[in-house]
Amino acid sequence: MSPTKKKTIAIIGGGASGIFASIRCAEIAKEKDIDVNICVFEATTSFLRKVRISGGGRCNVTHHLFDIKDFSLKYPRGQKELLSPLQKFHASNTIEWFENRGVALKHESDGRMFPVTDNSETIIDCFLKETHKHKVKLKNKTNVTAINKLQNGKIALSINKDESFIADSVLIATGSKPLGYDLAKSLGHSITEIAPSLFTFKIADPVLENLSGTSFTNATLTLNIENAKPFAETGALLITHWGLSGPALLKLSAWAAREMMHADYKAKIIVNWLSIENLSDAENLLKDIKNSNTKTSIGNAYPKALTKRFWLQLLVKCSISKEKNWSEISKNELNQIIENLIHCELSILGKSRFKEEFVECGGVDLKEINLKTMESKICSGLFFSGEVMDIDGITGGFNFQSAWTSGWIAGGNMALQESGNY
Ligand SMILES: Cc1cc2nc3c(=O)[nH]c(=O)nc-3n(C[C@H](O)[C@H](O)[C@H](O)COP(=O)(O)OP(=O)(O)OC[C@H]3O[C@@H](n4cnc5c(N)ncnc54)[C@H](O)[C@@H]3O)c2cc1C
Structure with a gap:
């Protein structure tokens, strides 16, 4: 069957959640025969910076805990709201996801899970291989400075000083960077109080x-x-x-x-x-x-x-x-x-x-996000995933799991949104 739809998808933030979302988006598009152009815009020179330094350079990918209710209790913010997203993509799915791509994970006595190589580069290599395979365009040194909803329903991004980019769907996966909160606010979202955690x-x-x-x-x-x-x-x-x-x-x-x-x-x-x-x-x-x-x-x-x-x-x-x-x-x-x-x-x-892992608590108010799809309830075509949302976990791999879970849901739904499968 030939592709039926051409869709431009912009992901702001080439961190854990944004990159994971881009891979899921590409996979769903391929499965459903939807033609997509996926661009990930990353402000800094390197992608997945926090993944690299995470867990003391070993990357504590998730936690060895498979009861979804118990898992959700590890989130001081987002506990109740994460229950349903976790039903869709949980720690066991993370393990399987990596295993299917040749990355074996192991768990330690306290439940933390790492790649068996004990090296975060294994996770990064896996992600970069997948984005390459699916022809996801990774653009570094591209700082998204403004975002606007256009009359025709598309979303315009201002990049660096003088470039613009028009997309059908946009994912804000900017982690805890203040500019990410400003982008969300400019489209009508509220940000709950930000405070350091861990x-x-x-x-x-x-x-x-x-x-x-x-x-x-x-x-x-x-x-x-x-x-x-x-x-x-x-x-x-x-x-x-x-x-x-x-x-x-x-x-x-x-x-x-x-x-x-x-x-x-x-x-x-x-x-x-x-x-x-x-x-x-x-x-x-x-x-x-x-x-x-x-x-x-x-x-x-x-x-x-x-x-x-x-x-x-x-x-x-x-x-x-x-x-x-x-x-x-x-x-x-x-x-x-x-x-x-x-x-x-x-x-x-x-x-x-805490040098091994820290996060910011607070972010885009979860009441303004449809957690079934991660789409904004305020601006259609706009999605959120990862730490930019008002979700954060305790130490032990829970923050990455939330990044994978929300990225997986957002990525899939961005591909499906205008194809009628949504
Ligand atoms: C030192 C450290 C160790 C950690 N270790 C662990 C761990 O072992 N296990 C765990 O579960 N959690 C860990 N965490 C927490 C975890 O890294 C984060 O929760 C996770 O990275 C959040 O993913 P994210 O994609 O939302 O944000 P990030 O990974 O922070 O990615 C956001 C990206 O967006 C980019 N960006 C922001 N604004 C813009 C813009 N306007 N335009 C373009 N790009 C933009 C940023 O440069 C960044 O690359 C650790 C955190 C730190 C700081």
């Missing part, structure tokens, strides 16, 4: 001093921010040279992203280092140590789950000499240790970016 906390407290690299497998964290409800998380925690990091803390930063920004990143965090559930359990733990070590110095007998270095710092925080024998420890001192073990209050002084 950051670590700056804390200066004696209990953390000289302990960079110390980790806790299961700590419970409670974040108290003025004028906000408390946030809580449990999981692995890491002491860094500037404060605290680790999976549990990063999750906390994502859930509280906006509230922390409003509080100028000043808040209190209460750490229960061993997730000991109640006071009496903590009392019993320390009483047992005390009773079996009456003649030992307190610096030399401590809970097994803690490192000696951390225990000694805890004693410094409590102003208790490590040389004292356990038998000399008063009730008051014991209570102080218990308090700092299960309810250690630390002042957060600011934030630092």
Whole structure:
């Protein structure tokens, strides 16, 4: 059958979502015999820059979690709205998509999935091979500076200073670049409040001093921010040279992203280092140590789950000499240790970016997007995918999955839109 329709499709942003969308668009067009001219406009010199640096250069592609409801719970923003898109393209589809193109993925014990090569170039090579195969036109150093809906229904893009491009459908996949939000706004869209997500906390407290690299497998964290409800998380925690990091803390930063920004990143965090559930359990733990070590110095007998270095710092925080024998420890001192073990209050002084993965929360209001197709409800022919939308996940591959899912849906529907198959 000969192609029946010629369609020009412009994708603004040659990042994860835009490139994935371009491939899906080309594949659907081929399958349905629709003639398409797909152009991806990328402002910078290189495509897929974040994919390259992602996951410490390994690219944490998705997460090994196959229950869609559970998966959606990993998105502080977009949780409810992502449920139906994820039914269409989920982590298992991502795995299959890459496998079908010769890229095997593996998962680690925490569920994060990477290419078996442990190299993000494998993902980039795969994408570039696919775009080449489908004759997608990749145009770098092309900054889309303005967008206009024309009377004939088409959409005009202004590129760099003096060029223009007319398309039947346009995908805005500009990630968290401010210009992308401006393009959406110029066509009538609203942008929800933008705030950094996935950051670590700056804390200066004696209990953390000289302990960079110390980790806790299961700590419970409670974040108290003025004028906000408390946030809580449990999981692995890491002491860094500037404060605290680790999976549990990063999750906390994502859930509280906006509230922390409003509080100028000043808040209190209460750490229960061993997730000991109640006071009496903590009392019993320390009483047992005390009773079996009456003649030992307190610096030399401590809970097994803690490192000696951390225990000694805890004693410094409590102003208790490590040389004292356990038998000399008063009730008051014991209570102080218990308090700092299960309810250690630390002042957060600011934030630092988590270098392995960070995102912006906020973006195009999801109420203005038809999430079945990713098309704008305000401007026909305009589509959105990826981080430009008000969707963001916790760390672990959830942000890329959202980029693939929305790109896959948008790409397919852009091809179908005017062909009558839509
Ligand atoms: C250091 C780091 C590591 C990360 N690691 C992971 C990870 O391992 N796993 C994970 O799930 N997530 C990770 N993330 C998050 C993930 O990279 C993003 O969520 C994802 O890239 C979003 O995809 P996107 O296509 O929406 O945006 P992007 O990948 O940011 O792509 C947007 C592209 O649009 C271009 N652009 C913007 N405006 C214009 C314009 N006006 N004209 C033309 N081009 C434009 C930009 O230059 C950019 O190339 C990481 C993020 C960072 C910063």
